Amino acid sequence: MIRHLKALKESLEGKPLAVRSSHWSTVRKHHLQKQPTCAACGGTQKLQVHHKQPYHLHPDLELEPTNLITLCEYGDIDCHFNIGHYRDWKSFNPNVELDAAEELSSLSQCHTTSQPGKP
Numbered sequence: 548m549i550r551h552l553k554a555l556k557e558s559l560e561g562k563p564l565a566v567r568s569s570h571w572s573t574v575r576k577h578h579l580q581k582q583p584t585c586a587a588c589g590g591t592q593k594l595q596v597h598h599k600q601p602y603h604l605h606p607d608l609e610l611e612p613t614n615l616i617t618l619c620e621y622g623d624i625d626c627h628f629n630i631g632h633y634r635d636w637k638s639f640n641p642n643v644e645l646d647a648a649e650e651l652s653s654l655s656q657c658h659t660t661s662q663p664g665k666p
Contacts, residue, residue, distance in 0.1 A: 587626035
């Protein structure tokens with residue numbers, strides 16, 4: 548029942564309606580233990596486990612570890628919404644893994660070049 552209510556709440560927020568597997572919470576927990584930071588910004592707050600191929604389109608991949616990536620929903624950064632969904636919950640980014648890696652790399656370069664005393 549709770550899974551259905553959560554799916555309805557997410558649908559009202561604009562996310563596609565789909566009820567998750569009863570195994571989802573365990574898979575999600577294990578994924579976050581293996582990948583505990585946002586793949587796009589390195590953040591550790593408000594983490595979401597994003598499906599590279601959306602589970603409402605590919606239900607067979609819902610629990611597949613290789614179909615998962617950690618993205619945050621933190622403040623204005625909101626990598627889950629901005630990178631994972633192109634700022635539209637009804638859309639998805641087929642290149643989310645590559646785009647997240649590029650974003651993380653650009654942030655790392657920015658932090659490296661802006662440190663005092665470094666060229």
